[in-house]
Amino acid sequence: MRKQLMKGNEAIVRSAILAGCRAFYGYPITPASEIAEAAALYMPRAGGVFLQAESEVAAINMIYGAAGAGVRAMTASSGPGISLMQEGISYMAGAELPCVIADITRGGPGLGNIAAEQGDYHQVVKGGGHGNYRTIVLAPHSVQEMADLTTLAFELADRYRNPVMLLADGFIGQMMEPVEFSQTAVEPRTPDYAVTGTQGTRGNLISSLHLDIDEMEAHQGRMEAKYRHAEEHETRAEEWRTSDAEIVLTGYGIMGRILKAVAAEARADGLKVGVLRPITLFPFPKLHFQRLAKSARVFVVVEMSNGQMLEDVRLALNGARPVEFLSRVGGNVPSHGEVLEYVRKLARQILPAMVTEEELVANV
Numbered sequence: 117m118r119k120q121l122m123k124g125n126e127a128i129v130r131s132a133i134l135a136g137c138r139a140f141y142g143y144p145i146t147p148a149s150e151i152a153e154a155a156a157l158y159m160p161r162a163g164g165v166f167l168q169a170e171s172e173v174a175a176i177n178m179i180y181g182a183a184g185a186g187v188r189a190m191t192a193s194s195g196p197g198i199s200l201m202q203e204g205i206s207y208m209a210g211a212e213l214p215c216v217i218a219d220i221t222r223g224g225p226g227l228g229n230i231a232a233e234q235g236d237y238h239q240v241v242k243g244g245g246h247g248n249y250r251t252i253v254l255a256p257h258s259v260q261e262m263a264d265l266t267t268l269a270f271e272l273a274d275r276y277r278n279p280v281m282l283l284a285d286g287f288i289g290q291m292m293e294p295v296e297f298s299q300t301a302v303e304p305r306t307p308d309y310a311v312t313g314t315q316g317t318r319g320n321l322i323s324s325l326h327l328d329i330d331e332m333e334a335h336q337g338r339m340e341a342k343y344r345h346a347e348e349h350e351t352r353a354e355e356w357r358t359s360d361a362e363i364v365l366t367g368y369g370i371m372g373r374i375l376k377a378v379a380a381e382a383r384a385d386g387l388k389v390g391v392l393r394p395i396t397l398f399p400f401p402k403l404h405f406q407r408l409a410k411s412a413r414v415f416v417v418v419e420m421s422n423g424q425m426l427e428d429v430r431l432a433l434n435g436a437r438p439v440e441f442l443s444r445v446g447g448n449v450p451s452h453g454e455v456l457e458y459v460r461k462l463a464r465q466i467l468p469a470m471v472t473e474e475e476l477v478a479n480v
Contacts, residue, residue, distance in 0.1 A: 120297075123289065124284065125192075125220065132216065140165070141178035143170075172193055175193075184211070188273075194220050206243070213322065216269045221234055235420075235424070235445065240397075241400075253397040258288070262288060353396070363388065402428075418441075
């Protein structure tokens with residue numbers, strides 16, 4: 117199939133429709149607005165429903181209703197809108213309803229600005245709503261992955277009967293790249309738990325309410341078992357030139373692309389640098405970090421936040437190796453040159469045996 121040039125935001129919608137999504141309820145917000153625009157254009161053509169809700173609170177509750185009726189449904193927003201959806205996301209997790217939610221992140225807190233940032237990590241990965249629940253979180257680093265991971269998101273949502281979130285910074289949502297949609301279109305089907313209202317069907321009841329405390333505990337136990345299963349079977353990460361890496365750079369989204377360029381140039385300097393890019397932020401690829409810690413000497417976390425993924429990296433390594441941190445916030449991005457200079461300085465300070473001072477000076 118030939119490739120098509122499009123924005124990351126549009127690729128999400130095109131892929132969602134191929135994955136059998138037939139309902140989109142949302143409210144436009146920069147830098148995610150093109151998702152709603154594309155859904156308004158394409159969803160009716162596919163026989164689906166698009167509705168611009170009066171608010172993000174209304175949108176997520178419409179998603180609850182559509183998912184309860186057995187329809188593959190999705191919404192999209194940015195940080196302020198995702199904040200408003202948190203109660204509904206908790207309700208959907210508690211009711212074990214699948215859906216896909218895209219967060220195209222912007223600067224915060226509050227209204228912040230419309231520049232790309234990664235400050236929604238805690239909100240999305242840790243769960244901003246109430247109660248003991250998790251969402252599966254996928255982090256694309258290209259427009260192609262916006263498409264591919266949307267397909268995967270719907271599969272995982274149905275498999276675990278749980279909300280799945282795409283966490284993409286504004287750069288990935290707004291950039292244009294060639295995309296190939298190679299997946300076969302999925303025909304919508306009604307799952308057996310759905311509330312259909314059809315005469316003669318089993319009277320399903322969908323709710324997150326369990327007044328009996330032992331029943332509530334048992335329900336949460338079943339949910340926790342799902343999350344542990346996901347940790348064992350759904351963890352994904354990309355490793356780039358890590359087999360002999362002594363310095364491992366790690367970042368997600370747009371930072372993963374920048375870090376590959378940095379690692380390539382650092383390699384030309386004689387530094388053994390590799391990249392570990394988490395694709396699933398929950399479940400977090402902690403085993404990848406633990407395996408690389410056996411040979412790597414230091415890890416460097418690079419984020420467009422104040423150090424939110426940093427906490428998970430440190431937890432994964434549990435002190436096995438030192439973890440350094442570099443970041444920019446407010447819509448600023450750690451540049452290729454900035455990260456490269458940081459790596460060179462780190463090599464001089466911590467890894468003097470890796471390369472001589474003369475070699476470093478000659479390549480600066």
